[in-house]
Each structure stands twice: as structure tokens, then as C-alpha cells.
Amino acid sequence: MEKKKTKVKDIDRRIYDIKNELNYSFKTDSGLTRDIILDISREKNEPEWMRDFRLKSLEIYSQKPFPKWGADLSDLDMDNIVTYIKPNTQMKNDWNDVPEDIKNTFELLGLPQAERESLAGVGAQYDSEVVYHNIRQELVDMGVIYTDMETALRDYEDIVKEYFMKLVPPTDHKFAALHGAVWSGGSFVYVPEGVKVDIPLQSYFRLNAPGAGQFEHTLIIVEKNSYLHFIEGCSAPKYKVNNLHAGCVELFVKENATLRYSTIENWSKNMYNLNTKRAVVDKNGTIEWVSGSFGSKVSMLYPMSILRGEGARSEFTGVTFAAKGQYLDTGTKVVHAANNTTSTVNSKSISKDGGHAFYRGLLRVSKNATGCKSTVSCTSLMLDNESKSDTLPIIEIDNDNIDIGHEAKIGRISDDAIFYLMSRGISEEEAKAMIVRGFVEPITKELPLEYAVELNNLINIELEGAIG
């Protein structure tokens, strides 16, 4: 019997690929110079300390080498990236006031509907600035702050100054320094002591302009005994030139608080996604990461949890889907820096059509941190012989009193499993999609509903070549 090849079309990105006319009020030249940084700072009317912070970051940036591991970044020419593009609108808190083309984009992405149905607050960033922000009044009354970073810098300057880039300093790596120099937009969330925000807040980041960079900064502080679920979604249409995303997320989880941070990054396949995310967790606090990486040409993304208070916990649930032309280098880092801290890592990756999924993880236990517990599980599924998958879990332990469980599995989709499903009338494409959906099911059930649906659609599109 002849072995038939399954034709799988490239992902249908119709919704994501809608491009709007460029309509901006201010845009820097491409490349990176001191003058450009001064332009951005002046345009934003920032305090002097922030301007100086940017300039210092620029200096660090020019001294730092490109990372010598992970992805090949030689194609990324910073001289061609526009770092700041301000859409031609002010930030609105009434959806009707947002310009028509921008509004339509977000409508198609389902954002306003999601807000009406299941969110406590929404922010929408378009290129470099946030164009819409809204939060339910009862949360405002409880003292919850949810706004864009620019407003936060103006209205809550002291808090921003205390926390901004303290967890991810510009000296951390080249793209952290770049971020420090050109950051713009992003979200600021502050949940006061004892406040439980029981429905999620969501920010959506959309990069429309070609050859541009998006450098949003997210700063979240959840005080003692509080709870928050924050959702972040990202997308961009595809252009021929490379785009760059070098965002930064800093999460401060205080004593006995819980923060759940869910992200779906579905960038177009011309995007370099070099994002830095980090959380620091105090005594008995919990950070829960749910992370989906699908789009982009290249990703390097390793959300990090620093468990610095006794009994702090971290949970990481991640899925990566690398299709044709994609190199996705993702994973997570956990540092156990206090006694009796626990961490769980559950990572799944899929690669197809020559895509390359690389899991890179770090588990570090400090010398003085005893009684810690960690479970790491990473599994990969390759859908064909051209695709690649790697697993590199690094474990550094400085004491004996620790309980570690580690499991890594790399496998191919089984012909016998496909045959079994086909023998029940299910087509080959559908059988593969079913197996892949089943493979990521433990992750899907952790995602917010609309993102779970998006993930399943994406798998169907990637594997069956059509919607519905």
C-alpha cells in the first residue's frame, strides 16, 4: 500500500493578518541613538529620573554582547527597527471613542466581547501606546489600580520608581537593556492587601506597524493576602521585514498572595520575540504561570520565579507550537531561595514541518534553602521527520535536603495511534489533530476559555489545513 503524505497547509492567519494603514502622530527614526531616546522621553513628558534611566540603559545596551546561545539573531538588524510609534489617538476609556480601524482590529480579535462577558478590566495596546483601558468601578472602589504604564508613571510615580526594572535590571541581558532604553506602554496593576479580584484582568498587545518594535512593560504588585488573575494576549500581522518584541514583565507577589499570569503569544512569523518575564514570591505566596507560545519566527522566553519567602510556591504550565520556519526556544527558570519552597513545571511542545522547539529550563536551589520540593516534566511531540525537538533542563543544587522529580520525554506521533483512530472513520488529519489536542489537553484546561478555544482552533488549522 502506498504511503500517502498528508498535505498540511500553512496556518490561516486571516484575522491576525489584517493590516491597517499607518496612521501615527509621532514616530522615531529607525535604529537606536541617544537622540531617539531623548525624543521618546520628551514625547512622553517623563520625569527626569526616567529619562536618565533610559539613557543609562542605552549605554548598557551598547556594551552588552548578543547572547551566544539559543537562537540565531544575526538576521535581526536593530538599525532597521523603529522603536517608537505613537498611534494617532489619545488613550480612551470608552470603546466608542477608539478610532474605527483600531477598534475593528480588536473587535475581530474578540477583545470587547471578552470584556463584556468575562473580564473585570481590559487594556489594549496598539503599536507603542495603550489606546483603551477600562476597569470595573467596584474594583476601583476597593483600591485596585489597573492602568497603562504612562499613566502609572504620572499618577503613581513613587510606586513605579520603587519597583520599575528592579526585578529585571537593564544589566540582566542585552534585550533587557534595550527594553530599559525604549520601553513604551504596557500595564500597571496594583492589588491592595486582602483584596481578591475574582474575575480576570486582560491586556492585549497588537503590533501593527511593519519593521517596528514593541517594548511594553508590565508591572504587577499583589499585596499580602490578595488574589489576581491577569491575562495577556499578543498578536501582529505578517510583514516582509522583521519585527521585534522585547517586552518586560515584573511580578511582585507578597506574603500569602496568589497571582495567576496567563499569556498567549501568537505573533506573526516575522517576529523576533525576546521577552523577559520574572516573578518574585514572598512567604507562602504563589505564582502560577500559564504560557502559550505559538507565533513568531524566533522566540527566547523563560519566565522566571524567584521563591524568596519561606513556603513560597510556583507552578509553570507551558505549551509551545513550532511550525515551518519557526525556532522557539522556551522554558522556565525557578530559583528556590528559601526553605520549604515548592515548584512544579509542566511543559509540552509540538513541532511540525521543520519547526524546531527547544525546551530550556533552569532549576536552582540555594545552599541555605532546605526542605524544598520540585517536580519537572517536559514532553515533546514531533509530527514528522523534518521537525526538531530538544530538551535542556539544567539543575543546580547546593544542598542535599531536597526532593526533586524530573521527567523528560521526546516522541513522534505514532502511526499505530493514527491507524487506530482512522479505523473508526476519523480522517488522518483529524486523527492527528485529535492526538495533538489530547497531548496538550492538560495545558488547554488551564487556559482561559477563549484562549483554549484559540489553541484548539490553531491546532485544527495547522493540522487539518482549514477552519471547520
Add this chain to the structure above:
Amino acid sequence: MFENLLTINNLKVSVGDDDKEILKGIDLKINKGEVHVIMGPNGGGKSTLAYTLMGHPKYRINDGDIIFGSTRINDMKTHLRAKMGLFLSFQYPEEIEGVTVEEFLRTAKTAVSGEQQKIIPFKKLINKKMEDLSMSEEYASRYLNVGFSGGEKKKNEILQMSILNPKLAILDETDSGLDVDAIKIVADGVNKIKNEENAFLIITHYNKLLEYIKPDFVHILLNGRIVKSGGIELANEIDEYGYEKIKNEFAS
């Protein structure tokens, strides 16, 4: 009226990188309403026949025809064979993580029947069928065969058969590894579905199952050929003397 369901003519099949020929010219006719049993020692080609009929890509047909109804299905894809009414109960059913029995069966039933299966009526159907097989309801929400015992997997195959309601069901050693009670339940499942319009091809080692399912024909498959066909007396003969006698008879 078409009484004939399956016709196999001079079927030659090879497998593996070395292209080893396993089936060396099989002829078989199955009509509606009939139960055929294939017996034979290990390595004789029983499972190869089952897989080939269902269209596993690993098995290559070198010669001969498989005609189902009036269609030659030699090159037909597996899922289309299933839609035409062929079914294979696997000897070693696959485990599929993350896909529940119910979700899987609803998708399969939709595919085979060509009609979208609504959630609530389908739930009722599956619960009824599971009760018939003495399966606990919780199996419907478990992942397909994951963590199932050997017996549970086989029952799950019969459950699938009873829901998909095939024209021709091939049971590949469904009885092996089962205790007497489980064999009775499987046989009972077969007898419930059996009617004048469908047929069964039962592959087995032992004739315990045949105490509960009455076969119309028994065939002995040896070294890739059906060397002897007859009625239930053939199965009894094997039970008494084993395969040695037949092997010697055809030792040329």
C-alpha cells in the same frame, strides 16, 4: 439482492523492510448473516489479514483483491473503509492521552454515520451500551484506553463496535487474555449486534469464545494460507489435537 459482503481473492501481503511475504494467497467469501472464525498458530498471518483488511499502511498488497460490497478497497484509506461499514476490534488497542472515550466515540459516530451526534442523546446512547457491557459510567470520561486493564480495553472495543454498528466486524483475538466472565460479556455483545444484515470475522486461538458464539464457518490459517475450512467440528478437532496434526498434514 447482494448477499455477499466480503470477497478476498488470492490475497498476497508482505510487511517490513525486508518485504517478507506473510499472506501467500488467501481466498475467502463472507456473506451477510454469517459468522466466520479464523484459527491458527502464532505467526500464521491472522493479524496480518485483519490489519490488511482495515488498511494499515505498513502492510503491502502484492497481489489479489479485497472486495467489500461491490467495491474493490485494496487502495482505499482506512477511515473510508470504516465509513463503508468495516470494523476492527484490536488485539492491542492504542492508548490516546487527553481524549475521552465519549468525545472520541462521538467524533467516530459522527464520521461513520455522516450525522452530527448531539451531546445529550449521544450520552444516553453510550450509557446504555456501557450498561449492557457491565462497564461503569466513569469510563466514558476517562482518556481512551489510558490505564485500562487488558479486559477493560477489550470491552471498550466491543463498546465501540456496538455504537458504530458495522456491516462487517473483524475481532482480532478479542478473547485472549480475558477470564471466562469477560469472554461471556464480549460474546453477549456480539450476539446482541448480530443480525441478518451484518457479518463477523473472528480471529481466535482458543475455542472458549465459540461456546458462546456459534460460527457458521471455521478456517485454519497456516503459513499464510487457509489450509482447511469447515464447521464447528474443525474447532473441536483443534481443541482436542492442537495444531500439530494439521501442521503435519500440510508440512510440504
